[in-house]
Every structure is written in structure tokens, then in C-alpha cells.
Amino acid sequence: MSTSSHVFDAIACNNNRTRPVKDSAAVKHVGIVIYDGFSLLAAGTLAEALHVANELQFEAQSRSLTYRVNLLSVRGGTVSCSSSMSVWTEQLAGREFDSLDNLFVTGGSGVARASADDGLIDLLRRVSAKSVTITAIGNAQMLLSAAGLGKRDWPSIKQGIRAESPPSVPEHERDQALMSSLALLRRDLGAELAVRVADRLGSAGEISLAGSFEEMCDQTLAEKARASARWLAQNCSKPISVVDAARMFSMSERNFLRLFKREIGLTPSKYLLRARLELTCKLLESSDLPVDKIARRTGLSNGERLSKLFRKEFSMSPTEFRGRSRKRL
Structure with a gap:
């Protein structure tokens, strides 16, 4: 895995510092929800992308926004990833939800068990009720579905139906986590910085990220549709989805589907x-x-x-x- 261990060390140090007040325009609080069997690759990539964004702003002496990242779990303490490495987490229940600006939920081999954890599902619902932006990475969509926050694509575990997680694709996990973090950076700090982060980190699955973000600058809607079509064609060999493409171009899935069909003549899936x-x-x-x-x-x-x-x-x-x-x- 390319993610350096110092990223998680930095997160641990942040947990022990006095937290700035939420009203400070210079700080954005980002939580990464993990559980036993989570994807360390996805969580590390999210943390590293935001860490690099902080570093690039510092190097340019133009720090307009600092990301404060915390690893969170339903009970706090030590949590083991799918490769049996353990990391320390804050207890999500012990935090004031109002202090969170964005919450990422990682996928992993343990997602089916986590979806049956009533405590975690209830917390996700409560966080969502506070209008915190929640983003699922990979098969973590299953957790949001169990909480009633996303599409119900998965059978209910409580009804006694065995729910299987999709096969794990490590390279795709990193690419999707990187795409999600870049979309956040573009909204907060602009496409130019997002491109620089993409250039710094690259893509383990060779998905064309930096080039796509460059194309997004100053595009008309028609140009954005054509750029997204090129992105789909360039990356069709990867396990990408229409949702990935919509996030890549900072659009809701509904608006992306409508724009793509209008400009290209086909639905994105076709x-x-x-x-x-x-x-x-x-x-x-x-x-x-x-x-x-x-x-x-x-x-x-x-x-x-x-x-x-x-x-x-x-x-x-x-x-x-x-x-x-x-x-x-």
C-alpha cells in the first residue's frame, strides 16, 4: 500500500490537540468511519489526500482551509482492518455531531457484519439528521442502505438473508477513495489544487484523474458531458460506475444522467x-x-x-x- 504510516500518526496527534471552534473558516472537520474489517487502503488514501492538500497550501503560503481528519468508530478504541492491522479511533458517539463537516464511510470485507451493528446504523442516521455530508466508499453503500440513507441495493440481514459483500478490488478502492477526496477538494479549494493533489498521489489503478480535473476547469455543460464520456471510455477496463463518473465531475447522479443523455445521446451506463x-x-x-x-x-x-x-x-x-x-x- 502506498499510503505512508505518517498519515495515521498525524491523525492520532490531531485527536489529542485542542480543537478549534467550528465557526473558524480555516478548519474543516472530516471524519472517516471504520469498523473491524474495514479497508485500510481506502481510509489511508482519503487521509493522505487531505494531508497533501494541507501541505500544498502550506508550501504555497496560501493556507485558506485546513482539514482536520479523525478516524471514528462506534465504540472507539482499537479497530482492526481487513489485513489485521489495528488502528486507534475516537468514539463517534462521544463527539458532538455538529463539529463534523464531512463524514466518509469506508468499505471492506467486514461491511456485512458492520451493517448488522445497530449502534453503528443508528449513529449514521443521527449524523445524517444533522445535515452532515456522508460519502460511502466502495461497498460501504451497504451501510448507508441499512441506515436508510441510500439505495436499498442489499438484502436485509435482520430478515435472515445472508448479505455478501462484493469482491474486494484493492486498486479500485484506492481510486474511488481518491476520486471522492478530490471532489471534496475541488468544491472547497478549486480545481487547480485538486489537480495538484492528483498529480502528487497518482492512481494505483491508472485511472486518469489529474487530466480529468484539468478538463473540468471552465467547462460548459456540453463540454463537461463530452469530458465525462472520454473519462468513461479511458477507464472502462476498471470496475468504475456511473456514480463514480458523476462524483468525478462534481454532479449529482440525477443531473449527470440527464446531461449525459441530452448531450451524448445515450445513457452513461449504455x-x-x-x-x-x-x-x-x-x-x-x-x-x-x-x-x-x-x-x-x-x-x-x-x-x-x-x-x-x-x-x-x-x-x-x-x-x-x-x-x-x-x-x-
Whole structure:
């Protein structure tokens, strides 16, 4: 993992300092909610991005906003991540919710168990009632759904239905956490600083971040739609979603869907699927990779799903397409 341990050391030191009053325009309080089995990669990336934003402002002697980051859990104390490393947290219940400006909730292998924790779910509801901005990273959407704060895409654990977390994709966890933090930085400090943070940190999954933020500067709505289409095409091999694209371009999902369809002529999901199928065709023609491996390389999860989509779009299997394309050569 690229996140340096000094980021978590800095968080621990912040917890012991006297906190400035919330009315201070120079400080923004950001909480990162974690639980046993959380993704250390996602939490570390969020913390590091905000830490770098503080450093860049200090270097430029233009510190207009300082981010104060705290690791939070429902009971406080030691919490273990999915790789069994332990970190120290503040108790979320012991904090004044009004002191929080933004709250990030990380995903991880323990998200299903955390979703059954009534104490955590109740706290998320109470924080939301205080109008604190809550952002889920990766499969943490499951926690928000359990709290009634997001789309109910997951079965209810309380009804005795076993809820499985989606497979963990470490590189994607870092990219999504980085995108979410960059969107916050752009809103607070402008696109220029967000681009500098993206340049400093880079992207483990090679998602084009800095370039996309540069494109966002001074764009018309039509330009923003075209830029988002390019971003979807450039990153279609990654497990990205339409929600990721909307966050990337600082838009609500609803407005993004409406703008994209109006300007591009397709919904973002159909455009993304088309880009993935085009990449699939190229890989079928130019490589001997198994269909299942091609599916993973094109963001289509597995060979079974790829085959169903391929038959629906082209009325043939991927193997048949590969055979026909090579006969033409």
C-alpha cells in the first residue's frame, strides 16, 4: 500500500490537540468511519489526500482551509482492518455531531457484519439528521442502505438473508477513495489544487484523474458531458460506475444522467457498456486470453456475464466472434 504510516500518526496527534471552534473558516472537520474489517487502503488514501492538500497550501503560503481528519468508530478504541492491522479511533458517539463537516464511510470485507451493528446504523442516521455530508466508499453503500440513507441495493440481514459483500478490488478502492477526496477538494479549494493533489498521489489503478480535473476547469455543460464520456471510455477496463463518473465531475447522479443523455445521446451506463464491449472485441481479436480473464480486464466481472451481454448485442458468443474475426484475417 502506498499510503505512508505518517498519515495515521498525524491523525492520532490531531485527536489529542485542542480543537478549534467550528465557526473558524480555516478548519474543516472530516471524519472517516471504520469498523473491524474495514479497508485500510481506502481510509489511508482519503487521509493522505487531505494531508497533501494541507501541505500544498502550506508550501504555497496560501493556507485558506485546513482539514482536520479523525478516524471514528462506534465504540472507539482499537479497530482492526481487513489485513489485521489495528488502528486507534475516537468514539463517534462521544463527539458532538455538529463539529463534523464531512463524514466518509469506508468499505471492506467486514461491511456485512458492520451493517448488522445497530449502534453503528443508528449513529449514521443521527449524523445524517444533522445535515452532515456522508460519502460511502466502495461497498460501504451497504451501510448507508441499512441506515436508510441510500439505495436499498442489499438484502436485509435482520430478515435472515445472508448479505455478501462484493469482491474486494484493492486498486479500485484506492481510486474511488481518491476520486471522492478530490471532489471534496475541488468544491472547497478549486480545481487547480485538486489537480495538484492528483498529480502528487497518482492512481494505483491508472485511472486518469489529474487530466480529468484539468478538463473540468471552465467547462460548459456540453463540454463537461463530452469530458465525462472520454473519462468513461479511458477507464472502462476498471470496475468504475456511473456514480463514480458523476462524483468525478462534481454532479449529482440525477443531473449527470440527464446531461449525459441530452448531450451524448445515450445513457452513461449504455455508453460505458459499449466502450467495454468495444474493448472486449479488440482483446478477442488480438489475444488468446480466456473469456473469463477478458471479462475481468474489461470491467465486466466474469465470463458468464460477458457472454450474456455479448450474445444480446451481437447474437453470437465471444468464442464465435473470435473465430469469425480470425477467419477474415
